[in-house]
Amino acid sequence: MAESVDQLLARVALGDQAAFRALYAASAGRLLGVAMRLIGDKARAEDALQESFVAIWNQAGKYAAHRAQAMTWMTAIVRNKAIDSLRATPKEMPLTQTNDDGEESSHDVADHNPGPLQSLLERCADERLRHCLGHIEESPRQALLMAFYDGLTHQELAERLATPLGTIKAWVRRGLARLQTCLQGAEA
Amino acid sequence: MNYQRPELRDRLASEYVLGTLHGQARARFEKLRRQDALLDAAVLAWESRLMPLAGSVNSLAPSPELFTRIETRLGFRGKPEKQGWFAWLLKPAVGWVAAGLFVGVATTRLVDTIIPAPQTAQVAQLPASYVGVLSDPQGKAGLLVSSLRHGRTVDIKQLQPVIPPAGQQAVLWGLPKNGSAPIAVGTLPKTPTGSFTLPATSEVLFAEVGQLGVTYEPLGALPTQPSQPWAFIGHCGKFWM
Known part of the structure; x- marks a missing residue:
């Protein structure tokens, strides 16, 4: 019987290279999808995945100590590496930019059709999370999903959604607080 | 900022995991997290809450040579296994x-x-x-x-x-x-x-x-x-x- 990702990662924590190969085979496709969604460029997404697997090997012992779900732990590593890459080189031009002569130019607001994000949420296998996000008002929910799936900062969300920065921060803060309350209620 | 306030720690952890912290705030948070077990625990809790969202993203097959690059980076190639003996x-x-x-x-x-x-x-x-x-x-x-x-x-x-x-x-x-x-x-x-x-x-x-x-x-x-x-x-x- 094939070993689960949790079992493989536990063996990786003991320095087992064969388990590391099996772990990569079992998870790299999903994890590269996560990096690609954030970065939007396959070569850079693969660089982020490479850095992630180096970190997974080096930090697997630490994972063993806190016993998170292996896929949760690895996905968080990949998202962090991808966000670092994204912050170093954003995938799209900002809404306005200033050139060397001090002239400000503007770009069109990026397409933020809620359809694809909503369908990603609907495909989420975690029913509680889907339910709780579904109960957040549409605009804060949209901001949370864009932040999660597209890796946008508050400022970038404000530009994409053509909404004041203060409002965006309040949406994100309130959205996360409501999500936490709902998820904790479901746990109780 | 007073990072000892539980509600502030939790809010920063949630925004860090969501990804909305910008460059400097993000780097500062990561440094704090390494020194503060409670902050680290808050991050882990938010990762458990939010990471299932990533499961609905389409998979993408990595290039065949990527794993070789990883093994080379880790020094596996040409060396005995870490626990071989x-x-x-x-x-x-x-x-x-x-x-x-x-x-x-x-x-x-x-x-x-x-x-x-x-x-x-x-x-x-x-x-x-x-x-x-x-x-x-x-x-x-x-x-x-x-x-x-x-x-x-x-x-x-x-x-x-x-x-x-x-x-x-x-x-x-x-x-x-x-x-x-x-x-x-x-x-x-x-x-x-x-x-x-x-x-x-x-x-x-x-x-x-x-x-x-x-x-x-x-x-x-x-x-x-x-x-x-x-x-x-x-x-x-x-x-x-």
């Missing part, structure tokens, strides 16, 4: 301690025969210790346990993952040679290698012990007798001549 040494797990002691004695005698005495002294350097190799119910090697004869620390190395079910801890027991009830020695560390302090010296605790065992017991004070079947069990030997 260990895996080889431990294949016949049951009775390994006896075999190891035999090999130790035989090697020392052989060395005595063929190498002059001054060099022999350099070969036999292992300090007097109690050593156990514990196997799972299938006979596969599970744990190495060792403790200096007059020390008060037990060192543990997991040879396969030791994962107690939720709400339970892995408890190490000494099984006296005379068949009397097992004695709880302590709780195993959660890490692949680690140690814990003994209530008395090894010599006091293990001198009359023939076997060591591990059971998974409810969290809390050590039980007075095992309530569960052996998750791991094996012989305990005295590693001195």
